[in-house]
Each structure stands twice: as C-alpha cells, then as structure tokens.
Amino acid sequence: MDFQLTDSQRALQETARKYAREVVRPKSAHYDETAEFPKDLIAIAHELGLINMAIPQECGGLGLSHLDQVIACEELSWGDASVATTIVANDLANLPIILAGTPEQKQRLLGHFGERLKFASFCLTEPGAGSDVAGMSTTARREGDHYVLNGSKCFITNGGYAEQFTVFATVDKAKKHKGVTCFVVEGRPQGLSVGKKENKMGQRASNTVTLNFDEVRVPVANRIGEEGQGFAIAMETLDNSRPLTAMFSVGIARAALEHSLEYSAQRQTFGKAIREHQGVQFLLADMAMSIQAARLLTYQSAWLLDEGQKNTLVSSYAKCFAADMAMKVTTDAVQVYGGYGYMKDYPVEKLMRDAKLIQIYEGTSQVQRMVIAKELFR
Structure with missing residues (x-):
C-alpha cells in the first residue's frame, strides 16, 4: 500500500482545486438560485482538461486512471456538486462504449468529445423502472439495419443539452433483464424530444429532464454489445x-x-x-x-x-x-x-x-x- 499521491496526481488535484476555487465557487450560489445550466463553467473545465476524463487517450480523451478521476472529483464537488455532476455525466454516458464497444465504435463515438465541448447522457432510469432496471418499458424493435426505439427516460442528466445518448431498451419484455440492450443515439434524430425539466431540491444547476423516444431509428452499428447484454x-x-x-x-x-x-x-x-x-x-x-x-x-x-x-x-x-x-x-x-x-x-x-x-x-x-x-x- 502507498498512501502518497504521485506528482502527476498532485498536479491534477491542484488544477481541479484551483478551477473549483476560482471559477466555480464564486458563481455557485447564483446557479443554485437560478437553476441555470452552467455551460460557461463547463467550457472552462473543457479547456483545462477536466471533462471526458475516462475516454482513452487514443480516442482523444484524457485516459485518466480511476484513482486519478476520483481525486479530481473530490475537488470538483467541493466547488459545486451540480458542476461535478454535469462534468462526470459525460463519462457515465460514455462508459458503456469504453467498456463494451468495438474499436471502431470507440473511435467513431468517442473521438469527437476531445475536439469541442459536447455533452452526452446516460439513459437508463424510467418513470416505472429506477432501481428495478429489468422492469424497463422502453423497447427496441429490429427493422433491417436499424432498431426503432419507443419509450421514455426520466431524471436524465444533461438531457436538454446532450448531442449523444446512451440508451438502454429491451428487445423482449418477457425476457426481463436478458432482453435489455444498449444503444447509442447520435444527435437529435426525428422522434427524440425533451420533456419536463425537473425543478430539484439540490444540485439545481445540473440539467435534469425527461426524454421521449417515438419511433427513433438507430443503426445496428450503434448497438453496444449483443442483444441482451445491456x-x-x-x-x-x-x-x-x-x-x-x-x-x-x-x-x-x-x-x-x-x-x-x-x-x-x-x-x-x-x-x-x-x-x-x-x-x-x-x-x-x-x-x-x-x-x-x-x-x-x-x-x-x-x-x-x-x-x-x-x-x-x-x-x-x-x-x-x-x-x-x-x-x-x-x-x-x-x-x-x-x-x-x-x-x-x-x-x-x-x-x-x-x-x-x-x-x-x-x-x-x-x-x-x-x-x-x-x-x-x-
């Protein structure tokens, strides 16, 4: 065991701490009061390399270790939990691709996050299926080279601003958890709409919305893993x-x-x-x-x-x-x-x-x- 941080970890910690102290904290109360999305603060985090921490370097990300990421997260949340949640929501959305995507999918679906500020959302929770993931109702119907998604997802972080969505849907409700499959929806295709923006008790500046999928077509090439592996x-x-x-x-x-x-x-x-x-x-x-x-x-x-x-x-x-x-x-x-x-x-x-x-x-x-x-x- 070694309880000392490395020089690089200390440098990362100091960068995140300075950002939290000088950029985030002065505006924290304002964003909490107004519940505005702190895009200007996140843009600075992007410039400093404090977003997309989990994306591998070969895909244009930081490729930080898990320990490095939590060191940065302590400082970010010390500054403001809403900002930290907004930042890390990108990594949450991209983790299924990092963990289970093919090399081609990783390059195609992750590479552009390093080029400019871009938000992603992890779409798992539903109005009737939060902790009970296997009980989800969002469906995926195979039609040739596409799947067609129908259903709703709630409490989706960054959902009102995201340009890419990692969505979990079932190909067969009767199979319960064995029917759940993972897809990546790029952009804002026809049939994808943003519903209610939540007015939250805390972490008010993070964007939390309902997303509706009405006959949204997703290429088979954007399925992560096989059917039933979601x-x-x-x-x-x-x-x-x-x-x-x-x-x-x-x-x-x-x-x-x-x-x-x-x-x-x-x-x-x-x-x-x-x-x-x-x-x-x-x-x-x-x-x-x-x-x-x-x-x-x-x-x-x-x-x-x-x-x-x-x-x-x-x-x-x-x-x-x-x-x-x-x-x-x-x-x-x-x-x-x-x-x-x-x-x-x-x-x-x-x-x-x-x-x-x-x-x-x-x-x-x-x-x-x-x-x-x-x-x-x-």
Missing part, C-alpha cells in the same frame, strides 16, 4: 461510476467541514468561540473522521478497478457509506451554524440539499445495501 453493461458501468459519485460526497462534506471550522472560530457564545464548547468539538471531530474514512474507502474502490479487479462490493461500500456520511455531515454543519445555517445567506444549507441527491441517484443507499448483502452471500 443489463450486464449497465451494471459494469455503475461499478465503474460509483467511486466517482462516492467522491462527490467527500467533496461536499469536506466543504461543509471547512465552513463549520471557520464559522465555529468566529461565532461567540457564553463569552467564547463556539469551537471551545465540547458539544461543537464532538460534531467537528466526527465530521473529520467520517470524511477521511469515506475518502479512503473510495480510493480503494477506484484502486481495485485500476488493478483489474472486481470492485462491486467495495464500490457499493464506498457509495453507500459516503452518501450517508455526507448527509449527516452537512446536517451537522447546519447545526453548527444554528439558525443562520438554515438561511440561504450562508453556504451550508445548499450543501445539505446537494448531499441528499447522492443517497438517491446511481443506486439508492438502500439498493447499495442490497448489492452488498448479495455480494456477501456469494
């Missing part, structure tokens, strides 16, 4: 993405701790700074311990992938523990601030709202516990 591709994708979302929790919680430390040194009660009161000290100490534990667990889940090992169990450990940790830490940060913590004039209420979503998306904390139990039973 469920396995989706699960492997989520194994790869869980360390990233786990690290979002660490970044959010770290921000909450830092704000709490600063405020507790300034706020006076009973003739002394509140950090001198043991009750507040215990809150701060528990925050710091929990954040460090989540960070190390997330590092391990990413390291396993870099070592070519299966990380399903540890990535679920990390995602579940870190998400629940961030919710508690941010709630405690509001408590440290007292009444002021509940007000939008101060930063911690936003962090609490942002943290809540991580207990829900890419597998709820309850689903993570189901995955953990299943892996233990093996």
Whole structure:
C-alpha cells in the first residue's frame, strides 16, 4: 500500500482545486438560485482538461486512471456538486462504449468529445423502472439495419443539452433483464424530444429532464454489445461510476467541514468561540473522521478497478457509506451554524440539499445495501 499521491496526481488535484476555487465557487450560489445550466463553467473545465476524463487517450480523451478521476472529483464537488455532476455525466454516458464497444465504435463515438465541448447522457432510469432496471418499458424493435426505439427516460442528466445518448431498451419484455440492450443515439434524430425539466431540491444547476423516444431509428452499428447484454453493461458501468459519485460526497462534506471550522472560530457564545464548547468539538471531530474514512474507502474502490479487479462490493461500500456520511455531515454543519445555517445567506444549507441527491441517484443507499448483502452471500 502507498498512501502518497504521485506528482502527476498532485498536479491534477491542484488544477481541479484551483478551477473549483476560482471559477466555480464564486458563481455557485447564483446557479443554485437560478437553476441555470452552467455551460460557461463547463467550457472552462473543457479547456483545462477536466471533462471526458475516462475516454482513452487514443480516442482523444484524457485516459485518466480511476484513482486519478476520483481525486479530481473530490475537488470538483467541493466547488459545486451540480458542476461535478454535469462534468462526470459525460463519462457515465460514455462508459458503456469504453467498456463494451468495438474499436471502431470507440473511435467513431468517442473521438469527437476531445475536439469541442459536447455533452452526452446516460439513459437508463424510467418513470416505472429506477432501481428495478429489468422492469424497463422502453423497447427496441429490429427493422433491417436499424432498431426503432419507443419509450421514455426520466431524471436524465444533461438531457436538454446532450448531442449523444446512451440508451438502454429491451428487445423482449418477457425476457426481463436478458432482453435489455444498449444503444447509442447520435444527435437529435426525428422522434427524440425533451420533456419536463425537473425543478430539484439540490444540485439545481445540473440539467435534469425527461426524454421521449417515438419511433427513433438507430443503426445496428450503434448497438453496444449483443442483444441482451445491456443489463450486464449497465451494471459494469455503475461499478465503474460509483467511486466517482462516492467522491462527490467527500467533496461536499469536506466543504461543509471547512465552513463549520471557520464559522465555529468566529461565532461567540457564553463569552467564547463556539469551537471551545465540547458539544461543537464532538460534531467537528466526527465530521473529520467520517470524511477521511469515506475518502479512503473510495480510493480503494477506484484502486481495485485500476488493478483489474472486481470492485462491486467495495464500490457499493464506498457509495453507500459516503452518501450517508455526507448527509449527516452537512446536517451537522447546519447545526453548527444554528439558525443562520438554515438561511440561504450562508453556504451550508445548499450543501445539505446537494448531499441528499447522492443517497438517491446511481443506486439508492438502500439498493447499495442490497448489492452488498448479495455480494456477501456469494
């Protein structure tokens, strides 16, 4: 084991930290209030090489290791979770191609992301099939050299701005998970429409919409893997993405701790700074311990992938523990601030709202516990 970051990792960390501190944070409150899409901030991330981190270098991406990616994600989410989610949504959408695409598909479908700022969406969740992926209703009907997609996807990040969509649909509902197949929809073909834009509690600046597919034609050449392999591709994708979302929790919680430390040194009660009161000290100490534990667990889940090992169990450990940790830490940060913590004039209420979503998306904390139990039973 080696707990030291390499020189290149430290440089990446500093680049992401500077971007988060100088570019993102000054505008974070504005984008949270307005729920506008922060395209100008993402454009700067693209210039700095902080987007498309998972795309291989031979396809024009950064080709960062999984550990490198989580190091960057901590800093991005420390700056603003909405921005981090928007950035990493590209990698989530492209991971099925990276993991299961042919060499030709990788070059054709990934190569242009390095040329200009371009958004992609991962389209798995449906109104009636969130955690129950096998229960999806979106269908794919084979017609010669094309498939025809019909159905709806909800809670799709970047969906209103994306130019490429990785869509999971079933070729046979009766086969349940064995019928799920993965496709890449390029551009905005006829029949693809954007529905409701969600007005969210937290991570408000990330674009979240419903997508409707009405007789959308997709070339067979854009099918990733074989028919029926989509469920396995989706699960492997989520194994790869869980360390990233786990690290979002660490970044959010770290921000909450830092704000709490600063405020507790300034706020006076009973003739002394509140950090001198043991009750507040215990809150701060528990925050710091929990954040460090989540960070190390997330590092391990990413390291396993870099070592070519299966990380399903540890990535679920990390995602579940870190998400629940961030919710508690941010709630405690509001408590440290007292009444002021509940007000939008101060930063911690936003962090609490942002943290809540991580207990829900890419597998709820309850689903993570189901995955953990299943892996233990093996």
